[in-house]
Amino acid sequence: MLAAVRALPSTLLIGLLALPGTDPEKTSFSVLASFDYTEGMTLPKEVTNLDEKVVVISGFMRREVPGSNPVNTFLLVSDGCGCSGMPKLNELAFCTLPDDVTMDIKPGIVNVTGKLYVGEEKEDGVVVMLYQIDADDVK
Amino acid sequence: MKPIHILFWLAVCSPLLALIPSSQDPAQDPSNYDWAKEVDRASSSPRYAIRLAAAKRIALGGGAPVPALRAFVAKRGKNELPAGIVETIAEQTSLDAPLLTLLQEWATDLDFYWRAQALRGLANRAPLLPIGQQQPLRELFAERHTDPAWLVRVFARLGSARLGNGNVLGEVEEDPRATSKLTALLLRSGQLPPLQPLLDALADERTFLDSPWGQSRAREASLALKDWLAADYPIHDGEAAPDKAAAIAAIVAAAAKKSGQTLQVPALVETSEQAFTGGFEILSCRTGDLFVRWNVTGEVQFGLDGRTKVQLPGPVWEGLSKERATLPLSRDLGVVICDNLRLRWGPPDVHIKVAPNAMPETVANWFLHLAKAIAEADQPRLTEALRTGLEQFGPR
Known part of the structure; x- marks a missing residue:
């Protein structure tokens, strides 16, 4: 079964894994x-009201490091133009x-659906994340 | 020693401890910092926020990290330097001579991806410099008011405005993003420009091949107005926002009252994506952006807002459509760092990005045929824009 599931296209698999019965709250980078x-x-x-809520949010997918392989984690950013610079921490969500x-x-x-976690997360004294999403669906 | 004496010396010495430089804080002790390691971290850390934090430390170091930055560029190439470093340096106001020289070199290098950000750094520093150092910057800014890259135009005009040239908002500008961004930057710099472009941006919901560029303008305008209006901003934290039209009307009223300007409430503007069957966009930090989309009848529109339209003859469009349907485009081509070409059309459904030098020859030929058809429709300016924009994506 697992092997069969792994053989499915990833977008379809993610769709199948979407939480049943949840009604995601629509939000946007205009809020975040x-x-x-x-x-x-x-x-x-x-x-902060959105913390631990299942949300749907649109944005642009960007790799955390350059490359061309499929990813398990990515950044969802508010602006599609790389020329406009490096997004601030509140202009992106770390999606897994x-x-x-x-x-x-x-x-x-793309539209990402999943549970959003809001709040500063630090590593070695540096704030490394503000918004994280456990992404169940990417369309 | 009596406890009272210990307390006395603690009280005297504790504030002095804060004056001892910390080796972890480049702003405190830039000369002893390992800048090479920091530049490496800002460019190579697998964690985005670590790169961002390192870039901030570099920016706070003023001129001290410049030798490490030059060494990095000499070893890895200028376009391996991440945007974050240049952008965070731009946001600071250090006037250290080595840094100013580096920013000028970057801003005038046509092949450097982040020259717009470097220009922004100069624009932010220009009014802080002695008069004698401002003149060369005046010329540098003025020469770039009509640059093909919209962000370069914006930051060049910002620099001119900050040096007292009040005419920059009257210059011809075809890109709606540039007008609202310049207005927002001027407002944030303490000037009071005509505010109507910002208010118009609030109502912008336009898209280009589903990319919501209007929303980006609206967000930027909203932030600038919120900051400027401060307590007068009509929507307060935690309050339920009214519907969009009512919110915009309230912001217009508050802005008119504070500025004394006569301001109009803009109507919401949208794009009907269904009207288009395909198109492409070139986003280039170097040669400027180009937006092209078409409908089923062969009307080809140029510009984010489709302000220039060309109707191709039916048989010509039919031939181009047939040829396009055979192109081998199933996945992204090349690794995109900055400049890229996004293709989106159907049938068959294509939605990919192409990096410089990564376009297959058959696709390059199709674009040549499109450019030829545009030229035959008596649009030499658009043909030239197409050829210039596409040049870097063709096969080596």
């Missing part, structure tokens, strides 16, 4: 990036696909 982020600040209520699932980076806009 609606403030000038500085480290240690109190995040706006409309953002289910274990063993990988997919190609898609060009253009």
Whole structure:
């Protein structure tokens, strides 16, 4: 069974893994990036209200490191133009696909559905994430 | 020593401890910092936020990291330098001479991906420089007001405006993104430009081949207005937002009151994506962006907002469509770092990105045939734009 599931196209597999019965809350980078982020600040209520909610959000897929292979994790960013620079931490969400699932980076806009975690996460004193999504569905 | 004496010396010495430089903070002790390691971390760490944090440390170091940056470029090439380093340096205001020289070199290098960001760094620093050092920058900015890359135009005009040239907003601009971005940057720099372009941007929901460029403008405009209006911004944190049209009307009223300008409430603008059957976009930090899309009858539109239209003859369009359907385009071509070509059309469904020098010859030939058809429709300017934009994507 697992072998058969692994043979499915990754986008279809992700669709099958979408949480049944949940009604994702639609949000956007207009909300997540609606403030000038500085480290240690109190995040706006409309953002913290989304913590641990299943959301659907659109954006552009970007690799965390350059390459061409399918990915299990990716950045969802608010702006598709690489020329416009490096997104701030509140202008991107770190998305992780289910274990063993990988997919190609898609060009253009995608809709990601999954559980959103809001809050500063630090490693060695550096804030490394503000928004994380356990992505169940990428369309 | 009595406890009271210990407490006395603690009270005296504790504030002095804060003055001892920390080897972990480049802003405190830039000369002893391992900048080569930091540049390497900013470019090569597998973690995005680590790269971002390292870039910030480099930016705070002023001129001290410049030798390490030059060494990195000499070893790896200038376009291996990540945008984040140049961008975070641009946001700071260090006037260290080695850094200013480096920014000028980057800003004037047509082959450097991040020259717009370097220009932004100069624009932010220009008003802080002595008058004698401002003149060469005035010329550098003025020469780039009509640059093909829209971000270069924006930051060049910002630099000119910050040095007292108030005419930059009156210059001809065909890219809607440039007008609203410049207005937002001027507002954030403490000037009060005519605000209507920002308010118009709030109502922009236009897309290009489903890419929501209008929303990006709206978000940028909203942030700039929110910052400028501060307590007068009509939608407060935690409050339920009214519907979009009502929210825009409230922001227009607040902006008119504070600025004294006569401002219009814009109507929402959208794109009907169903009207188009395909197109492509070139995003190039170097040669500028190009947006082309078409409908089923062979009307080809140029520009993000489709302001220039060319109707190709039916048989010509039919031939191009047949040839296009045979092109071998099933997945992304090459590794995109900055400049890229996005193709989207059907049938058969194609949606891929192409990196420079990665376009197969058959696809390059199709674009040549499209350019020829546009030329025969008596549109030499558009033909030239197509050829210039596509040149770097063709096979080596």
